Amino acid sequence: MAAAITLAADAPTLSAANTGFMLICSALVMLMTPGLAFFYGGMVRVKSTLNMLMMSFISLGIVTVLWVLYGFSLAFGTDSGGLIGWNSDYLGLSGIGITELWDGYTIPVYVFAVFQLMFAVLTPALISGALADRVKFTAWALFVALWATIVYFPVAHWVWGSGGWAFELGVIDFAGGTAVHINAGAAALGVILVIGKRVGFKKDPMRPHSLPLVMLGAALLWFGWFGFNAGSWLGNDDGVGALMFINTQVATGAAVLAWLIYEKIRHGAFTTLGAASGAVAGLVAITPAGGSVSPLGAIAVGAIAGVLCAMAVGLKYRFNYDDSLDVVGVHLVGGILGSLLVGFFATGGGQSDVAGLFYGGGLDQFWKQCAGVFGVLAYSLVASAVLALLIDKTLGMRVSEDDEVAGIDQVEHAETAYDFSGAGGGTVRSTTVPAPVADAAGKGETKAESKKVDA
Numbered sequence: 001m002a003a004a005i006t007l008a009a010d011a012p013t014l015s016a017a018n019t020g021f022m023l024i025c026s027a028l029v030m031l032m033t034p035g036l037a038f039f040y041g042g043m044v045r046v047k048s049t050l051n052m053l054m055m056s057f058i059s060l061g062i063v064t065v066l067w068v069l070y071g072f073s074l075a076f077g078t079d080s081g082g083l084i085g086w087n088s089d090y091l092g093l094s095g096i097g098i099t100e101l102w103d104g105y106t107i108p109v110y111v112f113a114v115f116q117l118m119f120a121v122l123t124p125a126l127i128s129g130a131l132a133d134r135v136k137f138t139a140w141a142l143f144v145a146l147w148a149t150i151v152y153f154p155v156a157h158w159v160w161g162s163g164g165w166a167f168e169l170g171v172i173d174f175a176g177g178t179a180v181h182i183n184a185g186a187a188a189l190g191v192i193l194v195i196g197k198r199v200g201f202k203k204d205p206m207r208p209h210s211l212p213l214v215m216l217g218a219a220l221l222w223f224g225w226f227g228f229n230a231g232s233w234l235g236n237d238d239g240v241g242a243l244m245f246i247n248t249q250v251a252t253g254a255a256v257l258a259w260l261i262y263e264k265i266r267h268g269a270f271t272t273l274g275a276a277s278g279a280v281a282g283l284v285a286i287t288p289a290g291g292s293v294s295p296l297g298a299i300a301v302g303a304i305a306g307v308l309c310a311m312a313v314g315l316k317y318r319f320n321y322d323d324s325l326d327v328v329g330v331h332l333v334g335g336i337l338g339s340l341l342v343g344f345f346a347t348g349g350g351q352s353d354v355a356g357l358f359y360g361g362g363l364d365q366f367w368k369q370c371a372g373v374f375g376v377l378a379y380s381l382v383a384s385a386v387l388a389l390l391i392d393k394t395l396g397m398r399v400s401e402d403d404e405v406a407g408i409d410q411v412e413h414a415e416t417a418y419d420f421s422g423a424g425g426g427t428v429r430s431t432t433v434p435a436p437v438a439d440a441a442g443k444g445e446t447k448a449e450s451k452k453v454d455a
Helices: 002-010 016-043 046-076 088-093 109-131 137-160 165-169 177-195 211-233 240-267 272-289 295-312 315-319 327-345 364-394 401-406 408-413
Strands: 078-080 084-086 428-438 444-454
Touching: 016 046, 016 109, 016 211, 016 272, 046 084, 046 088, 046 109, 046 137, 046 408, 084 137, 088 109, 109 137, 109 177, 109 327, 137 165, 137 177, 137 364, 165 364, 177 272, 177 327, 177 364, 211 240, 211 272, 240 272, 240 295, 272 295, 272 327, 295 327, 315 327, 327 364, 401 408
Parallel strands: none
Antiparallel strands: 078 084, 428 444
């Protein structure tokens, strides 16, 4: 009887503080998807702005519904073979009590489910930046639904689900370096290899139409990323979430500086686009590593990602693939770097006692990280390319060349981002102005001449 009392006393109880914290973090992660929409929307040409916004926003609708119906069950249900989960109680989230706790934690299952939902929403939205200007909206919506089901939900189980093969192997991914960023970046590469390049790639200027919009989006991403990263510890009881919070800020700042320094040396200028891209690169790289490294390690992770991601964005011109907004260069490369650097910079004093090479742990963790990185990369790349090929051969993935040149906003959404019809200098009216003419004798006389004058 005494033992039973002890077990009951040790059982987790609902924590109002942790529950409230996680609800706030969930809202912050939700904000990242509109932030991404602004970030991508400013980077495209003006004729594609609304389409870029909508490619992110539609994920909020599609993935939310799928997550409730079966996505949460596939990702976090009872494991089957290390590859997929299933729990009939999670279908429609209908068999869950409102105070039922997530196993081993002090927050309700509903709170965990909604937090993870926001990750599921954001990940396919990340892919959209690689496909700017040229994809049918209906085809994109179908791709999101299929990709979330076939790729994201299983990969989330591999990495974070109890029994998932990467989870059981000991792959460290604090908040989504493999499940989110490598997954999305590899998918982006797979799709663009199928659908091809934009009209005018490497010939026409394709500069961002609104750098202030890009900076706004980057700021919202940076802000929301604190919930994305610090919230992934699912509570505030032991300081690991606080470590992740400060490492998120530190790595991002270091990446901004590193990207700008590289850019100045390589191209001769410090650009706002470079600053925004550097911030995202740092955020991506610290996402898997931030619970394992020290703040000094976070500086190293951010600086390495800032330089190498800046170098990687130019690979599309060398290898002739059209990654419109550098999803491969920033998210795939940044995710790989952050995940692998865990094997070098893990201190053993953060989320676990696992130490990396520089802290006496040898290369054991590095090889585990490699397995997670390249397992997810290969599956997402191949599966995403196959999905894109199937959609392209049936529904058709791309708009026509004429529609692409004319502008995908007008063709797909019957709208434009900016309406200038009300701007300008007023109405046009007609007035009569006398003008001199010469008669046959050379004498001057006047003749009424009607002219249009801008009032």
